[in-house]
Amino acid sequence: MIIKTPKLAIYLLFTALLPASALADKITMKNGDIISGSLGKVTAEKVFIKPAYTDEFAVAATEVAAIESDTDFEVELLNGDKFVAKFAGTQGSDQLLLVGDESRNIPISQLASVTEAKPYYQRLSHADLSLTINSGNTDSQNIMFFADSLVEIGEHRHLAEITFRREETNGISTKEQDLLNYQYNWMFNDPWYTGVIAGYERDPIRDLDYRYSTAAIFGRDIFNADGRLLTISIGAGYSSEEIAGISDSGAIGTWNLIYNQDIKAGGIKFFHNQNLAYQFFGNNNAIFKTNTGFQFSLIKDIYAKISLRYDYETEPAVGTYKDDTTLAIGIGAEF
Numbered sequence: 532m533i534i535k536t537p538k539l540a541i542y543l544l545f546t547a548l549l550p551a552s553a554l555a556d557k558i559t560m561k562n563g564d565i566i567s568g569s570l571g572k573v574t575a576e577k578v579f580i581k582p583a584y585t586d587e588f589a590v591a592a593t594e595v596a597a598i599e600s601d602t603d604f605e606v607e608l609l610n611g612d613k614f615v616a617k618f619a620g621t622q623g624s625d626q627l628l629l630v631g632d633e634s635r636n637i638p639i640s641q642l643a644s645v646t647e648a649k650p651y652y653q654r655l656s657h658a659d660l661s662l663t664i665n666s667g668n669t670d671s672q673n674i675m676f677f678a679d680s681l682v683e684i685g686e687h688r689h690l691a692e693i694t695f696r697r698e699e700t701n702g703i704s705t706k707e708q709d710l711l712n713y714q715y716n717w718m719f720n721d722p723w724y725t726g727v728i729a730g731y732e733r734d735p736i737r738d739l740d741y742r743y744s745t746a747a748i749f750g751r752d753i754f755n756a757d758g759r760l761l762t763i764s765i766g767a768g769y770s771s772e773e774i775a776g777i778s779d780s781g782a783i784g785t786w787n788l789i790y791n792q793d794i795k796a797g798g799i800k801f802f803h804n805q806n807l808a809y810q811f812f813g814n815n816n817a818i819f820k821t822n823t824g825f826q827f828s829l830i831k832d833i834y835a836k837i838s839l840r841y842d843y844e845t846e847p848a849v850g851t852y853k854d855d856t857t858l859a860i861g862i863g864a865e866f
Contacts, residue, residue: 556580556618558590559597566590570600570618572757573645575609592639597621603648608641615648646756649683656680659836659863671700675859688716688724690789696857708734712806714748714787716764722752728766728785737855738848742772744808746785758793770810774848781812800826802838814846832865 556570558580571579571587578595581587598618606628607613616628616635625636658678664671679692691713698706711731716724729745746768753761764787771780786807793800803823810816824838842855 556601557599558595559599559620560590561594561596570598570602570604571647573598573604573639573642575640575642592642595639598626598639604645605648606637606642607644608637609643610641652682652684654680654682656866657863658866659834659861661836661859661861670702671698673698673706675857675861677863686718686721688718688726690714690716704736706734707736708732716748716750716762722755723749724751724764725749726764728764728768728787737851738775740773740776742770744768744770744783744785746783748785748787750787758791758797760789760791762789763787770808770812779813781810783811784809798828802826816844816846819843826863829862834863834865836861836863 555567558566558570558578560566566580566582568580568582569587571581573579574592576592577589578592578598579587579589597620599620600618603615603617605613606616614630616630619627619629619634621627622634622636625638626642628635628637656679659676661673661675661677663673674695674697676695677693679690682689692711694708694710696706696708698704709732712728713730714726714728716726718724726748727745728748730743732742733739746766748764748766750762750764753763755762764785766785766787768783768785769780770783772778786805788803788805790803791800792802801824804821806818806820808818810818819842821841822838823841824836827835829835837860838858840855840857840859844853847853
């Protein structure tokens with residue numbers, strides 16, 4: 532049921548006049564208890580809330596009389612309807628939701644999923660460094676710098692990554708790899724998206740003078756909420772490379788997977804990324820790369836990180852190995 536009413540204006544005026552400390556989400560139980568805090572996920576079975584004095588917990592939805600929220604939530608009903616709204620108490624036995632300039636009466640039993648709405652703009656960036664230096668019988672050093680940035684602006688998502696790896700043993704370079712990747716997603720029908728990816732790689736130690744690639748992609752977020760992201764995409768595009776002084780180029784097919792999972796309220800984060808490019812030219816080389824590991828929070832935005840990188844090519848340059856594995860332990864910052 533949709534009702535056009537001045538309730539929205541009255542509600543906004545009333546909340547604007549409240550002191551900041553009073554602006555908190557609130558659940559009123561049928562027995563009269565009132566729980567204030569940060570409203571979490573809401574379903575037809577449970578309502579989650581985190582008071583300031585304890586961890587988040589859930590109450591049975593059937594025992595909830597009214598819900599009030601200070602922030603917007605993404606609401607999905609059992610019939611598939613989706614919209615962004617604030618909870619504003621009850622209307623009869625239904626929950627009153629403010630949707631734009633309208634109000635809607637929704638029985639709590641019809642709420643399939645309610646999660647806090649994403650801000651229009653958000654960014655998360657990392658930069659970390661792994662360094663190993665040995666001296667004595669063998670003089671060696673191993674340095675890897677990695678940085679990434681995820682920027683979301685409305686329906687548009689940008690992900691950029693850069694990796695520099697340098698290894699040297701007894702004055703001889705054994706690794707000199709540069710990787711740059713960029714991915715753009717347009718969420719045309721969330722969770723479905725389309726976009727482009729582009730990449731650059733060089734590793735002269737493996738006779739890879741350069742490799743450029745770009746592709747149009749189509750993908751889907753399997754989930755992207757509550758500290759979890761799993762997104763998969765496939766694509767088709769073009770690649771150009773030079774190996775041992777010989778240039779070649781042609782069509783490619785791509786597969787990309789990104790998985791991030793918060794553990795222990797974000798104190799530990801697990802990540803796993805996969806990238807596969809199949810070249811429909813030359814020797815039909817398949818290039819597979821993964822990066823898997825954990826990030827451990829230390830102090831504020833400083834973290835320790837352990838990662839295992841695995842690179843594999845079915846048709847590498849003559850005289851080089853098909854696979855390359857790197858275990859890195861380092862420290863980084865989130866900003």
